[in-house]
Amino acid sequence: MRILVIGAGVAGMTAAYSLTQSGHQVTVLDREPLAGNGASFANGAQLSYSYVAPLAAPGVARKALGWMLDAEAPLRLEARVDPAQWRWLLDFLRCCTAERFEATTVELLGLGAYSRRMVHRLMQREALDFAWRMNGKLVVYRDAKELAGAAAVVRLQARHGSEQQVLDAGECLALEPALEALRGVLAGGIHTPSEEVGDAHRFCQELQRVLEAQGTQFLFGRKALRVLLSGGRAVGVETMEGPLRADALVLAGGAAAVHLLRPHGIRLPIYPLRGYSLTLPVEPWHSAPRLSITDAHHKIVFAPLQDRGGHQLRVAGMVDLAGENTSQPTRRLATLARQAEAAFPAAADWSRAKSWAGLRPATPDGKPIIGPSGIPGLWLNVGHGALGFTLAPATAQLLADMIDGEAPALDVAPFALQRAGTAQSVAATA
Numbered sequence: 001m002r003i004l005v006i007g008a009g010v011a012g013m014t015a016a017y018s019l020t021q022s023g024h025q026v027t028v029l030d031r032e033p034l035a036g037n038g039a040s041f042a043n044g045a046q047l048s049y050s051y052v053a054p055l056a057a058p059g060v061a062r063k064a065l066g067w068m069l070d071a072e073a074p075l076r077l078e079a080r081v082d083p084a085q086w087r088w089l090l091d092f093l094r095c096c097t098a099e100r101f102e103a104t105t106v107e108l109l110g111l112g113a114y115s116r117r118m119v120h121r122l123m124q125r126e127a128l129d130f131a132w133r134m135n136g137k138l139v140v141y142r143d144a145k146e147l148a149g150a151a152a153v154v155r156l157q158a159r160h161g162s163e164q165q166v167l168d169a170g171e172c173l174a175l176e177p178a179l180e181a182l183r184g185v186l187a188g189g190i191h192t193p194s195e196e197v198g199d200a201h202r203f204c205q206e207l208q209r210v211l212e213a214q215g216t217q218f219l220f221g222r223k224a225l226r227v228l229l230s231g232g233r234a235v236g237v238e239t240m241e242g243p244l245r246a247d248a249l250v251l252a253g254g255a256a257a258v259h260l261l262r263p264h265g266i267r268l269p270i271y272p273l274r275g276y277s278l279t280l281p282v283e284p285w286h287s288a289p290r291l292s293i294t295d296a297h298h299k300i301v302f303a304p305l306q307d308r309g310g311h312q313l314r315v316a317g318m319v320d321l322a323g324e325n326t327s328q329p330t331r332r333l334a335t336l337a338r339q340a341e342a343a344f345p346a347a348a349d350w351s352r353a354k355s356w357a358g359l360r361p362a363t364p365d366g367k368p369i370i371g372p373s374g375i376p377g378l379w380l381n382v383g384h385g386a387l388g389f390t391l392a393p394a395t396a397q398l399l400a401d402m403i404d405g406e407a408p409a410l411d412v413a414p415f416a417l418q419r420a421g422t423a424q425s426v427a428a429t430a
């Protein structure tokens with residue numbers, strides 16, 4: 001089939017890869033001049049297959065109220081006259097029950113484990129250079145109660161195959177000496193040796209190189225303005241440069257995907273959650289972490305990215321509900337930089353940080369949406385939220401199997417647009 005993939009972020013590029021391997025003639029379209037220029041550009045760099053628990057957790061609603069009053073909090077709501085924002089927030093709050101949290105965590109763990117297999121298979125098949133390393137991840141806690149809560153999630157995940165250890169403060173410091181500045185404030189941490197890091201933007205660029213060699217076409221700087229229908233079936237998209245026709249479309253447009261479906265009466269329950277990152281050069285005399293670190297107190301992730309071009313530290317965090325804009329408020333970036341530097345003062349030259357803002361395409365329940373859109377011929381690979389780099393290789397393969405009429409390796413019902421069996425379905429409304 002001729003398949004048009006809309007979006008060249010991690011979701012679109014991995015979908016293009018899986019579909020090309022199945023023998024389809026694939027074209028990838030993006031309004032940006034390069035692959036991976038959206039949310040996939042300078043994200044937290046974590047392939048965190050075992051840290052998939054959704055943001056919608058019991059107790060988050062109460063915590064969020066406190067955060068609203070704190071200008072330095074990891075989460076900030078810029079309240080707007082925007083029904084999409086309020087509807088998303090209400091749906092999100094409905095997902096914050098213990099039952100939903102546990103069910104979603106287990107579903108995402110399965111997806112994460114499958115994604116690890118897909119990433120490793122991809123790296124066996126293709127020589128991809130994207131600063132990938134299996135360096136393990138350590139999530140550190142300053143509060144003993146929070147550590148105990150995290151240890152309970154470790155026990156839940158262990159029943160589903162995750163191998164993680166709960167460490168005390170001394171064990172955390174022994175494992176990662178770069179944590180020295182937090183000596184005395186740490187309660188302990190959770191270590192997952194099998195977690196990985198990589199540069200998502202480079203991953204997209206490398207996939208483009210591989211795919212071009214396999215005959216996949218790329219059209220950059222072209223925006224899909226609307227979906228073209230014939231007899232109720234999607235047959236292409238309109239662009240400023242004229243129509244593009246295909247036998248099937250895959251929508252992988254990240255946070256902007258909502259706009260192409262809205263005119264057809266389909267509401268994708270996706271809202272942009274803005275986050276920020278800092279990328280810093282690391283010199284030989286710096287003591288940067290070797291492991292990926294998450295500072296659970298400030299909800300900041302730190303990833304060492306090491307390759308032939310040098311060594312960098314990627315720092316990412318913050319969740320701002322502020323609509324579809326990628327501005328970088330000075331105050332938020334200053335807070336992120338100050339909190340990050342306080343945790344790792346000797347890790348890099350903090351005056352040389354390059355900042356970035358991106359939009360996590362988030363669903364209220366934290367699960368991506370994979371499969372039919374409600375319009376025949378138009379498929380979805382969207383809503384990967386805070387875990388797109390981690391999960392896209394899995395969702396891409398599951399979607400390719402669905403398009404080919406083959407049985408996907410996992411049950412895809414939990415990731416359908418109309419989530420089956422849930423009272424608070426994230427259903428489309430026609």
Ligand SMILES: Cc1cc2nc3c(=O)[nH]c(=O)nc-3n(C[C@H](O)[C@H](O)[C@H](O)COP(=O)(O)OP(=O)(O)OC[C@H]3O[C@@H](n4cnc5c(N)ncnc54)[C@H](O)[C@@H]3O)c2cc1C
Binds near residue numbers: 358
């Ligand atoms: C601060 C931050 C840190 C993060 N850290 C991590 C992490 O450590 N690990 C992890 O797994 N995930 C992380 N994420 C999440 C991850 O980056 C996203 O889930 C992922 O990049 C989403 O990929 P995507 O392909 O769906 O969207 P995008 O990368 O945004 O790609 C969508 C593409 O579609 C194009 N597009 C949209 N509409 C149109 C149109 N009409 N016509 C043509 N093109 C269109 C856009 O230009 C864009 O290039 C982080 C996100 C942020 C913001």
